[in-house]
Amino acid sequence: MSIVDINTPVPVPEAALIELSEDAKGKGRVRRYWSAMGWGTRLAAVWFSFIVLAAIFTTLLVVFGFEGASFIGLQDPDGLPFLVGSDAKPNEGPSLDNWLGTDNLGRDIFSRILHGSRISLTVSLTAAVFGMTFGLFLGCLAGFKRGKVETVIMSIVDVILAFPALILLLIMVIVLGRQTLSFISLTIGLLAIPPFTRVARANSLSVSNREYVMAARAIGTKPTKILFKEIIPNVAPSVFGYALVYAALIIAVEGALAFLGLSVQPPTATWGQMLNEARGDIKVTVVPALWPAGAFFFTILSLNTLGDFYRSMTAFRGSSL
Amino acid sequence: MAKLILSRLVRLILTLLAVSALTFFLLKQLPGSEIDALLPPNAPRDPETIALLEERFNLNDPLPVQYFKWLGNAVQGDLGTSAFGGLSVSGQIKDRLPITAELAFVSVFFALIIAVPLGIIGAYRPKSKTDSIISGINQVFISSPNYLVAAVLLYVLSVRYGLLPTVGWTRLGDSITGNLKSVIMPALSLALLEIAIYTRLIKTDMSATLQEDFILSARAKGLPNRYVLFRHALRPSSLSLITVLGLNLGALLGGTVVIEFIFGLPGIGGKLLQSVFSRDVVMVQGLAVFISMSYVVINTLIDIAYLVVDPRTRSRGV
Numbered sequence: 001m002s003i004v005d006i007n008t009p010v011p012v013p014e015a016a017l018i019e020l021s022e023d024a025k026g027k028g029r030v031r032r033y034w035s036a037m038g039w040g041t042r043l044a045a046v047w048f049s050f051i052v053l054a055a056i057f058t059t060l061l062v063v064f065g066f067e068g069a070s071f072i073g074l075q076d077p078d079g080l081p082f083l084v085g086s087d088a089k090p091n092e093g094p095s096l097d098n099w100l101g102t103d104n105l106g107r108d109i110f111s112r113i114l115h116g117s118r119i120s121l122t123v124s125l126t127a128a129v130f131g132m133t134f135g136l137f138l139g140c141l142a143g144f145k146r147g148k149v150e151t152v153i154m155s156i157v158d159v160i161l162a163f164p165a166l167i168l169l170l171i172m173v174i175v176l177g178r179q180t181l182s183f184i185s186l187t188i189g190l191l192a193i194p195p196f197t198r199v200a201r202a203n204s205l206s207v208s209n210r211e212y213v214m215a216a217r218a219i220g221t222k223p224t225k226i227l228f229k230e231i232i233p234n235v236a237p238s239v240f241g242y243a244l245v246y247a248a249l250i251i252a253v254e255g256a257l258a259f260l261g262l263s264v265q266p267p268t269a270t271w272g273q274m275l276n277e278a279r280g281d282i283k284v285t286v287v288p289a290l291w292p293a294g295a296f297f298f299t300i301l302s303l304n305t306l307g308d309f310y311r312s313m314t315a316f317r318g319s320s321l
Numbered sequence: 322m323a324k325l326i327l328s329r330l331v332r333l334i335l336t337l338l339a340v341s342a343l344t345f346f347l348l349k350q351l352p353g354s355e356i357d358a359l360l361p362p363n364a365p366r367d368p369e370t371i372a373l374l375e376e377r378f379n380l381n382d383p384l385p386v387q388y389f390k391w392l393g394n395a396v397q398g399d400l401g402t403s404a405f406g407g408l409s410v411s412g413q414i415k416d417r418l419p420i421t422a423e424l425a426f427v428s429v430f431f432a433l434i435i436a437v438p439l440g441i442i443g444a445y446r447p448k449s450k451t452d453s454i455i456s457g458i459n460q461v462f463i464s465s466p467n468y469l470v471a472a473v474l475l476y477v478l479s480v481r482y483g484l485l486p487t488v489g490w491t492r493l494g495d496s497i498t499g500n501l502k503s504v505i506m507p508a509l510s511l512a513l514l515e516i517a518i519y520t521r522l523i524k525t526d527m528s529a530t531l532q533e534d535f536i537l538s539a540r541a542k543g544l545p546n547r548y549v550l551f552r553h554a555l556r557p558s559s560l561s562l563i564t565v566l567g568l569n570l571g572a573l574l575g576g577t578v579v580i581e582f583i584f585g586l587p588g589i590g591g592k593l594l595q596s597v598f599s600r601d602v603v604m605v606q607g608l609a610v611f612i613s614m615s616y617v618v619i620n621t622l623i624d625i626a627y628l629v630v631d632p633r634t635r636s637r638g639v
């Protein structure tokens with residue numbers, strides 16, 4: 001999307017090596033990671049867990065209906081109160097009934113933000129998982145086999161990456177013509193494969209020259225087994241680090257689509273569409289715009305922070321060899 | 322080296338062919354009949370019009386033939402004429418490119434004048450308080466999608482303080498200050514992310530350069546710090562910056578879609594979006610091919626410029 005382009009390389013500073021303190025060793029992975037985190041990273045982890053929980057919870061609500069959710073202030077995010085009664089309160093500030101206020105149609109913003117997390121997370125996680133699974137396999141295959149396999153895979157990848165990503169996405173969206181959650185997720189997921197393939201290939205090139213791969217070759221291990229047991233497991237950590245940052249990027253990309261009205265269609269709540277609607281009323285009040293903007297910003301920031309942290313945790317694998 | 326350049330050019334042509342073919346065949350998959358895709362929804366559908374369209378777009382030929390006929394015209398600069406108001410795609414590009422290009426260049430300019438000093442400070446005093454503040458700001462910039470920045474700028478600069486117009490574009494020819502006023506906010510919205518990227522790049526490269534012997538000798542001669550940093554260290558540290566700069570310029574030429582939409586700018590991205598909304602296939606196809614083309618061409622030019630400027634890249638192979 002515009003300059004936030006899927007293909008634009010975002011350079012990262014040399015990952016600082018984080019030394020584990022003595023008491024952190026020997027604990028489970030989660031607790032080890034937690035004790036290695038700085039405060040900023042911990043906040044990011046907490047915020048992201050909150051968004052994930054919100055997404056899971058609202059998905060359950062959508063599947064099983066909205067009854068019983070009102071006790072935590074949740075209301076039907078798509079319901080239009082002014083159609084039912086005359087007590088429509090468009091663009092109200094925060095109150096006990098509407099924790100974050102109401103939007104231009106009088107809908108409860110808190111509920112809509114929670115429900116919007118469902119869309120953002122589903123799309124970005126699908127894209128990241130898709131890209132990681134297929135990209136990791138294809139990239140490692142190309143980097144390990146070299147020769148014709150590599151030429152074929154990388155030519156396809158290069159052609160797809162020759163499009164500015166948003167342009168290709170726009171074309172795909174109008175060609176597929178169905179703006180439902182599953183279609184949008186799958187389309188973006190497909191487009192996620194080439195950049196992951198490129199990252200995985202670059203990493204697998206150096207892994208393929210390591211001593212343990214040579215040793216495996218020397219004792220006559222089958223190439224397929226080397227690929228799955230040696231190459232892919234050793235490329236996976238860096239690809240996973242990329243996936244975290246990529247997921248953040250996709251939240252922004254889906255937001256751009258939604259902002260333009262080309263993502264999941266109304267009345268389903270998406271952050272991008274909420275932001276665009278609130279932008280229309282920005283001369284009246286700025287409050288309804290703050291919430292989706294904050295949701296975007298903190299979620300993307302937390303994913304980026306977690307990605308940087310993960311990279312600094314896994315960095316020593318490479319440098320100690 | 323001539324051979325290397327030649328192979329780059331061959332690859333460029335192959336990529337261009339693939340990109341245009343992919344766009345062409347993708348858009349042929351549009352649901353509904355092809356006539357519907359070419360005509361505005363409310364246009365009359367009498368047999369003569371349909372025959373004319375079939376004639377003009379070679380609809381009765383097999384797909385590959387259609388593609389090569391389209392390509393033949395495209396090579397001669399004729400990207401087709403949209404049935405929506407009879408606009409020619411090439412004409413639209415000619416009208417709108419200056420706006421998108423100005424936007425792209427101004428945003429890169431903003432980004433550079435901010436990012437270069439920040440990156441240098443970061444490299445000169447790593448791990449200092451200033452450095453960590455800069456890294457923090459960078460993290461914030463990287464996490465702000467451009468439409469978010471645009472919304473904030475719109476609120477603060479236009480709605481709150483009324484300094485700048487909210488939407489619209491004043492052409493450079495009509496009024497220079499008006500033109501400046503209409504470019505500032507869109508360009509800034511695009512620039513924040515670039516600032517973060519360039520600052521990190523310069524910082525990384527500059528830190529490496531500052532370890533070099535010639536910096537030590539420049540310092541030993543007693544040259545002032547500012548002179549060492551800007552005159553001796555900056556130039557060798559800006560190579561990868563130039564690559565990314567080129568990549569970004571290419572991406573920006575087509576990628577200002579959302580920003581042009583928000584600020585109502587009559588650029589290429591805005592037109593592309595408008596054509597996507599109205600399902601104007603001819604226009605979408607022409608513009609998409611043009612945008613991807615400029616992106617690929619700029620990348621190749623940078624590659625070639627590298628071969629010319631930096632002899633080390635010549636031996637590394639393609």
